[in-house]
Amino acid sequence: MTETRNQSIWKNFIHLIRQIRLPVLFLASAFLLNLGKAAIELTIPEKIAGLADLEFTAVNSPVVKTAVSICLTLFALALAEFVGGLVSTYITYIAKARIHRNFQAAASRKVFSLTAAEAEARDPKEFISRITTDTGFVSDFLIDLLVIEIPRLYFITSTLVKVSRMGNGSLLLGFILIIPVIVLGALWSGRVTYKSQTRLQNSIARLTARLAEKVEHAEIIKAYNKTEDEIADGDGFIDEMKAAQKKTTLAAAFNQLIANILYAVPTLIIMTAGAILLLGGDISTAQFIAYFGLGATYQRYIADHLTLWVLGKKAQGATLRISEILTLNEDRGGEQKAVRPADLRFEHVSFSRGGNKTLSDVSFTVKNGNKFAVVGGSGAGKSTLLNLIEQFYRPEQGRITLGGVDISEFEISSYRNLFSYLPQNAPGFDGTVRDFLCYGSGTLHSDEELKKFLKEVDMLEAVEVNGGLDYEVGPGASKLSGGQRQRLAVARMLLAGAKMVLADEATSALDYEGSGRIAALIDRYAAGKTRIIVAHDLSTVQDADTILVLNKGRVMGCGSHDELKNCCPEYRRLLTAGEGAKQ
Amino acid sequence: MKNKSSLAMENVTVRTKKPLRTLYKGVKLPVLRTLFGSLLYLVGTLIVASQADTVAAISVGQFKDFSPIVTYALMCILGYVFSYASVVADLGFVELAANIRKKIWKKVMRLPFSYYDRESPNRVLSRVTSDPEYSYLPFKLLQLFFTLLAFLPIVLAGEAAIGELTPYLLIGFIATIGIMLFSARFSERGAVYVAGKLAAFTAFLAERFGRIRFIKAMNSEEKENAAGLRCIEDRYEADKYNAMANTLVMFGQTFLIFVLFTVAFLIGSMLIRNGRVQSGAALAAFYAYGNNLVLVFQFFAQFPSVFSATKGGSKKIVSILEEEEEDPDQGKSEFTATGDLCMDKVSFGYNDREVIHGISTHIPKGKITAIVGPNGSGKTTVLRLLNRLYPDFGGNIRIGEDGNEVSLRAWRDRFGVVSQNAGLFEGSVRDNICYGVRDVKEEELRAVISLACLEDLIASHEGGLDFNVGFNGEKLSGGEQQRIAIARAMLKNPDYLILDEATANLDPVTEEKIRTGMKALIQGRTAIIVAHNYRTVAEAQHVIVMRNGTVEDEGTVEELKTRNAFFKAFAEA
Known part of the structure; x- marks a missing residue:
């Protein structure tokens, strides 16, 4: 086994x-x-x-x-x-x-x-x-x-051969006897060091976390005149750490003592074994010197050998x-590299994640060049739908086709190149505004072009106040607000200019007005292109050619706003809920 | 001996005279313990070193019975025990580090807020947590010097030593210390270099792997992979530097042995030729003797790293100790004036860059005043000027006739703050609500809890008021944290209230929930609000529009809506 x-x-x-x-x-x-x-x-x-x-x-x-x-x-x-x-x-x-x-x-x-x-x-x-x-x-x-x-x-091995050739078994025995002692020494010092170090690390981590909280909240501390209390509080933590450090120091010193003794013991064993023979006249002085000299190096080599272990x-x-x-x-995907915008069809697609069925038997068609909206409450399966189109996941049952070809047959990067994707929360990476805007488009755009699109998404002023296109947005673009990131993400998508648009709650962080303006902007630039838009705000998608209504992974209705208003109760429910939220 | 040690002390103190005084001023120094511990350490080292002769004799087979071996064994163990007992000094060092740590912590807390703007929290923290570790190193260095000086005569007095060869051995050994000092600088730099590149790579990967879907959607796997490879390549460059540095360190370590061979056999061969040495056994014994000294000398291998750490570590600490503190009690402590909060020609800047340019305005008593403006226009800075978190400004901020001459403590006592980050501390709900207020009566606490709508929160968490909110209040939702911050401000009962994006991080449903509490808090106080959303601003009776560090316009919401372009856009967005 x-x-x-x-x-x-x-x-x-x-x-x-x-x-x-x-x-x-x-x-x-x-x-x-x-x-x-x-x-x-x-x-x-x-x-x-x-x-x-x-x-x-x-x-x-x-x-x-x-x-x-x-x-x-x-x-x-x-x-x-x-x-x-x-x-x-x-x-x-x-x-x-x-x-x-x-x-x-x-x-x-x-x-x-x-x-x-x-x-x-x-x-x-x-x-x-x-x-x-x-x-x-x-x-x-x-x-x-x-x-x-x-x-x-x-x-x-050469040392052992040489020693055994000196013609006496007890010399060899001495060399073999020291192996367990060295092993013991190595194990001992390894374990004790590890344990005391871990203890100290933990106490430092605790101290750091507690003081970090105070340093980060310096504003509150000063505003509440609590400086002196916080000093006393911090002193308590420092004392705690001191106690742990003392324990560690003692343990380390004791460990060193044992390690030193365990190091001396093999030397003494070799010394004694040789001395017995030399005093008994069984080996010559020259043999003793060679034997003793080899012993010191041998001891080191055995200890090093343990490091390999x-x-x-x-x-x-x-x-x-x-x-x-x-x-x-x-x-990877399939082999087919030629991929063109065409009708996108879901045929009896089912998918589940973590034991939950997020889509069951979903079928619909997105006509090429249409604006297609997906609506539904949270947990309806809207994002899953986009994930399947992007091929982050594959359907468990059923299939998705583009122009009649199963999408898994397309080579993956050619296929994804077809889409401009506006993901939820509009992510971005550490770097400048320029990097953010050019991400994924593979080409560098001119400053004029970048500024033109910044203006379109009402971000030009905010960017210029902060130092222009070279403004560093921080890790995860965290220096930008959610709304600013979403606006920039839309600019990024428009710059990339792909053939089909996938938008997942692209304006969730914007207020009513802003969200409407951005939706109109996308419609203007992407007119004639297929747009698949997931929206929580129904008002921005009422003009869609087709609206798909989902609830708990099932299709509740599919049609235009007017059709659905008349014959889809779920759609009417979403509509009234939306009106309520706005007031 | 005494002379030598005081000489050593001078050597250290001359080098860093003033910094060390700043560092140790007012701190109890573990002098006795260091001396006692060093003595034990010295005795231990000397005992082990004194066996050089015995070992030399044994290794060339010059013994008649087992007694030298027994002596050697006993003395070794004795030496090790003495070295162990020298832990007394190390415990003293721990004590010293803790005292220095407390001293720095006190300093950090008393620094003006502008310091925190300048330095990242991590840097500030490492001044308290890790840097004081180095504070005892001058003592450690002293201990090593002391031992080294006592150790040298032993080398000269050995029986196995060959009088003509020993000085060469000494010179070689001391030169090795020089090499070690030299190489320690490189290895330290190398370690920092590698750690930096590793941190950059880790940060890169962490950011990317959290967003793998986005990368795929943007078809950017190849690009990211290439960027990752660049990080790896950078790390490789750092590793190459480190290889050089580590080889240098190795050079120092193996040079000791090489010196021994050179002295014993190269110079030794000349002595044989001259007839000064007449037995091979004498050279072999000298070699064995030297070998034992090499072992002892490796004790001093820590010398260089101690030395360079001392220089770097204490410098950083001293730099923070030399920062100016703010004294909260300097100035007038009687401060009861009421009225409008006035700014007279207030200007302020960080690092020579002026960000607030001569603002004069009034914040009317008992009303809500909103400050609006684009990002970077100086809104938050003005708020921090108002409660004198930034006390060094030009002009005057006053209530009635009382202004800059009022002490910071008295001034700040009149202000309450609720900001975007609730700022809760690890501890109970009760401690957090009562933060900054002494001797809170139970009925006051109850009243505040009810006004801030905290009953359900207290009922739903185990332990109620004693529920521990976790670091930064992480065990509570954002809305819950904010409600506690509101209760805290209420209990302090300030006349002036500063609300900096107090509801910015909350979703609309939660914001609605804390609205009642917020209203109760503002009731009857002078409130100054900075907010992103218009709805909050619309409730203000007075609005100040800021742009580029100046007041562009002020008036009521209705007035500004008609005449101020920024405000109009803000209201309509």
């Missing part, structure tokens, strides 16, 4: 690596340098042992020459290790950065190409941590595995999470 799970994780991991290009040259160079470093570290203790064996009294004896040459060799080895180590460090960092970049690019591309249904089924934060954090875990592990682990194993644990979870995203559906 675990076997198969492990296999599938490795399969996922390999599949993941296949998604990106690896910086092979960097990885190979770093690998070779690390191998060289391990080889040098294996040699040094033996050389020192050789040197320690020499005694020389005469200045020019051959022994002096040998000693000097050993010394120079040791210096050369150290120089090579020092320089090689730096080069390998740099190359490894660069390789890791590249791998991380490539993973991030692959993951981010995937998320942008998901279908709306897949993308919206998850918290955006989840995608962000997959792209930024999890890719980092996988890269760290990959680098450690490819570049460092094999040189490390080479050193460890820790990295592996993190990468394991990350791999599964990223792989899951890679299996999600992409937004």
Whole structure:
């Protein structure tokens, strides 16, 4: 069972690596340098042992020459290790950065190409941590595995072979005995550090949240003359944080104590094992020196090897999470690229979301070039209808056709290019007013053109007061009011000039007058084009060629204003409710 | 020894003399604890360092029995225990950070409101929460200096040390500290660089992923993907910088070992040639001895990061401590005058840019005055001038004869504010209503609750008046928050009332709900209103139209409707 799970994780991991290009040259160079470093570290203790064996009294004896040459060799080895180590460090960092970049690019591309249904089924934060954090875990592990682990194993096994060749089992036993001690040390310090850090993080978060509230409400505090009380209040929170910090400090110091002792124990084990044999005359002094020298490096390599295990644990979870995203559906559509405005038909379309049937057996036709309105109370299924037309979702039953062709057969971006969409709440991104207006149209418009349309939506003055087209609208265009965003969104739609218009409550944030003016503007610019308009305010769509009345996902009526007024009770109900709201 | 430590202190204080005085003034400093802790730390380090000779002897096999190993084991543990006990000093540092934090918090709260306009709340907060962490670092630095100075003689006194080689080793080690200081600057910059790019990328993704449908509708997936790749590429550039910085740090760390090899074997080989060293074992022992010192020396690896953090952190704190505070009690505290609220040639600006240009106007007593005008015309600024949230203006704002000479506390006590953001605090409904008023009588509270139509709110939330509203009142709806803000203003019972877009964030149904409460609040007071919707403004008896920081026109609603173009458009929109 675990076997198969492990296999599938490795399969996922390999599949993941296949998604990106690896910086092979960097990885190979770093690998070779690390191998060289391990080889040098294996040699040094033996050389020192050789040197320690020499005694020389005469200045020019051959022994002096040998000693000097050993010394120079040791210096050369150290120089090579020092320089090689730096080069390998740099190359490894660069390789890791590249791998991380490539993973991030692959993951981010995937998320942008998901279908709306897949993308919206998850918290955006989840995608962000997959792209930024999890890719980092996988890269760290990959680098450690490819570049460092094999040189490390080479050193460890070579050391064990060398020690066993010294001809005594208890030396080898000493080397093997220290492994559990090092594991224990690593586990201990990892856990304690993590726990105390989490506690401190939480207390800082609490303090920050409480003080943030006060800083944000400075106006109220001053207006109510409460400064001194708030100072005392804040002091209380600061004391709370101080208590947590003291606990953390104590825990960290204690942790350090245990870690230090656990670090000293393996050294003592190696020392003692060697000493027993040396004092018993079983090994020579030179052998002891080489053995002891190898022991120190060996200890470090074993501890480093554990980091691979820790990295592996993190990468394991990350791999599964990223792989899951890679299996999600992409937004592609069909093959047919030629797409022209034509009659749009819903044929017995049903759709449900979260267990609720939002559309049941809906059929209607939007004649090419008509103004087509969709009305109904909240939860009637109006927005769902537009989402299906835009192919954010697919019908569960029935089909939607454009000029007789099922819309799923069209290539998705050519199909969407057909529509100008005015979404609810008129979203926009961080950037200038100019960016907002040009978004999605693919072309840059001249300032005159932009200003002309700003004037059309009565926004020219407001924009110019704030610094013109380069005014920064803030993240999510939050510096603009809802009404201003809606006006700009209409200007953006008119600038893009597509062939069919889809508008979802495009003027909900505007008052009665403004909403009427904008509706008239759209009609003027889009005359002759198909307009599908979802409206809560019936007065702006009474002149529509056809009005579709929805209630709880069912069609209650479809016809002109006059027809519906006479024969659709639901329409009459909506009409009177609307009149009431206006008064 | 004493001389050396005072020398070290001078080194630190000369560098940042005035800032440190500003930082520590009026704060209890943990001097004794630092000294005691440092002493323990020093003893611990010295015990471990003193084993360099023993280790050297052991590692070249020069021992007759197990006693050196036992000694080494015991001394190591003893050394570690002493180092652990030095936590006394660290606890003192925590105490100091908390005291500095309180000092800054007091300062932050007493700063004039204009400071909050200038600095983002996050920046202000980090001055209180994270920056004081650095405030104890001068002490930490002192501790390290002290230990370093005591540590050096040990190096010279070692038996395994070869007299001619040791000075080279010392010079090399001290040079390494220099390299570490140098590289710490880069690694710090690198960390900030990467964090900045990561934050930008995260913000980008957060904005995009929240609006995926919109992006699809605009056929902009490719464009957004390309923008995402640019963020990733930026991050990669930051990572490359960081790779360089980390390699530099690595340089410092491995340089210690390289120095040891150079001294022990390169310079050592010369000594062999000259006949000054006559045994290979002596060099091997020297090498082992040096190795142990390297371990101890790595204690000082924290030195550079402590050093650079000290410079940056305290600078930021000091800059806020040097800001001017506002004194709410300066000026006349007797202030009972009533009458029209008058602005005489009032002008005001931020950072040299004047935004209000010599306004003179009257706000009639007991009436509702509305201020209207396009965005950026200065409406909110005028409101903040009226309750002297911005006290540094030119001209005079007065009631009767009392104006600028009245103390801020006395002046603000006469004003109530309800703004777009209700401004509730974490705590009970009761605490929020009673905010700013002491010794509230139960019947007063009941009366206000009833006038602000809060009975249903109190009945429907668990705990009633004791219901905790959450941070920023987040557990209540916008309308509920606003009703509490109204009750709060009512309880304060001000003569003058400022309503800044008090109902702007509410939907029409909710707005209707709080209308009754709002009417009760305004009843019998002088009210100044800024509102977006005409219906609210239409109820005013006096209207001031602003444009570009001046008063363009004023009069009744009817008068302005006929003669003021802006107001006409506003009324008809």
